[in-house]
Amino acid sequence: MTDSIVLKLNGLSKHFGPVIANDNVSLTLNKGEVLALLGENGAGKTTLMNMLFGHYLPDAGSIEVADEGGVLRPLPLGHPQVALASGVGMVHQHFTLAENISALDNITLGSEPLLSLRRNRRAARRRIEGIMAQSGLSAPLDTPVGRLSVGERQRVEILKALYRNARILVLDEPTAVLTPQEADTLFENIRLMTDEGLSVIFISHKLREVLAFSDRIAVLRHGRKVGEMATSEADEKSIAQMMVGAETPELAGSYLTPGDPVLTMSGVSVAGRSKRDTLTAIDLTVHAHEILGIAGVSGNGQSGLANVIAGLVRPEQGLIKVDGVEIASPTPAKMVRAGVGRIPEDRHHEGIVGAMSVAENMVIERLKDPEVQSYGLLRREDIQDNAERLSKAYDVRGPGVDAPARLLSGGNIQKLILARVFDLSPRLILANQPTRGLDMGAAAEVGKRLLNARARGAGVVLISEDLDELLSLADRIVVIRDGELHEAPGRDREQIGLMMAGEPA
């Protein structure tokens, strides 16, 4: 292993509107090295790699990549083809393979001249077999990719990058889809490849595999690089601390004695389509005057929990009570009537009907209300007045209440949803990632509204990937992992970080 630098990221920054995804991040990668890029969801790992690969154009900063002779040259930004040609290969979390054609064709696809009359499949096969022998990666080349296992598909993706002469390989959460045995094999193969001079960046939030397989670790948090060290000098505790931050924020609300339970879930199970929406016999109680925070790495069952409370999914097993009343076979309408206010995770997709007016979106959950309709006809003046009133009270700004809701900015769409939810004085509020993508001001507004509802006597379920947000708002924190809930023993950030990462507390 030599120590010549193959990649330098110099002060990369990227904003999406008011949200800072990466702030002045610099990294170097040496030849034959495995660099682990760690961070919570939303820490900016994927954005950083997408800038390297040319999918995003950085607001500031530059990238240098070594050419075949080992000389660093600036990489033109924003051109995936150029990045590919300079030897940067990326394997995404979601594979980009055509399922109906063979692995061989998938690997060669796109690297053949478009107008050549004869495809030289024999030469391609020889080359791929050579790469397979060298790297230890094997995959059946003639089977349609649709019939391959997930692990085999991943190997095809890596072979595709190597076939294009990748000297730098980026793996975005490669083990998320693999069994532990498959993961071990993958890492052995990666070792074989780095011995041949390949350099690897792998993105992960599993501490154990990072410690076992990487040479160096870089940690991102809130878009900044907060730490970098040789793996030999790192331990789980210090990395977890870096990932989640050192200081615990002050509780924003004053202490209130919890009241009666407003939500009780006992033994609730949901067999989802994936890990994201699967729940295994969870028990959960939320009291009046209480904000319950749900912490966890994304995709561990948060969607399943939110869908059940929102009434979108009927659990296979278990009992749900809102305000002491059992909700049999819940639907969204039943939940709203029972006094559940829902702030959905994806506000554009589930929160609003973009083509309908702001005023209509503000009453969409209460179409049976006599203030909204009489004899099945909409009371347009009342709907209008309601919208004017709510826009003022919740500071919803935009081209007016008659304009389509899609014309509002993200923050104002969230305010529209808050207005609709809080105006009904719900007993229980489900807030799923309520501040994601919002700027500081709008995020603070959401927090304030949740605390006000808590003071009024509502219970709140706050699902968030931002531990700072949970620690400052939640009275109690529960960690969700693999569809199960684990009560966090207090507000210890490090402990929670370890629980999220799957370490025994």
Added chain:
Amino acid sequence: MIRIELRQTQSRAFTLGVPILSAVIALGFAAIPLLAAGANPIAAYAEMFRGVFGSVFAFSEVLTRATPLIFTGLAAALAFRAKLWNIGAEGQLYLGAMAAVAIGSGVLDITGILLLPLIVLMGAAAGAAGMVAPTYLKTRFGADEVVTTLLLNFIILIFVQMMLEGPLQDPMGLGWPQSAPVLDQGMLPPLMERMRVHSGLVLALILAGLAQFMLARSVWGFKLRAVGENAAAARHAGINVNRSLFGVAILSGGLAGLAGVSEVAGLKGYLTADLSPGFGYTGIVVAMLAGLSPVGVVIAALFIASVFVGADSMSRAMGVSSFLADLVVSVSLLCVLVGGFVARYRIVRASTARAVS
């Protein structure tokens, strides 16, 4: 690099001007085949205009032709608003027509004033019934309704032919595959002396106005729009998406069934297997031209009917092939649809985004 994006706002003059300009451009394009066929385009278009507005009779023919198109256009427009792609209006039209002759030709011993309302109701119900199975398959199993409704058209048409040579055949019809005529008291009364335009048009106009009102002003219309624009958000907000889809499916099928009733009980008097020259499919075009607005459907149906009727009389007067009429219609449609796209979207050059590199 260019990019296409939705216009944030569109001026009223723009919205109205684009379709008119598109129609003019269409006539310009259609002049090319007319020239090739050896006709003087200006004289041809003058004939076409005369064929539409030249006399009361000419215009009444346009109204007669527009009537079924308003029904099928409404059927498509309402369903498409909810993103329910009912391509089966043609079949539902025949179901409605079959119900009309089955009840109206004296099989049932109903006479007098009750017969006509019963024909109208049962015709609509028959059309609606044609939508039940496709909608059930869609909501229950996710079957694509484009395929199911489209294929049902052919099944229904063959069923009609079977019935016309079997139970529904006119015993006095000398063996022709046609039904017995609808009794006089079951016929939709004509609107004018010695003209073919009938009161089915009035029913169509009332229903278009009602649909427009209900879409904008009723809770039912609110739900329909929400389901069509964003089904996930509608479901999240507590709207029963499947129930809304069933509701609009029944209405859409019913309206298409009324097109059949109107043709049989308003115009032809009896049913044959060539009752509709594709009114169901043309209804889809009408709805798209109208931007799925019910009042727009009336205007679009009148436009298409004018082009058909006008092009017919043009081809007769100028001695050119009647297929040129179809050509004129197609070119107008393409131009108006492209025009509608231009009115809704704009094309932006995306080169600025790359300026940094």
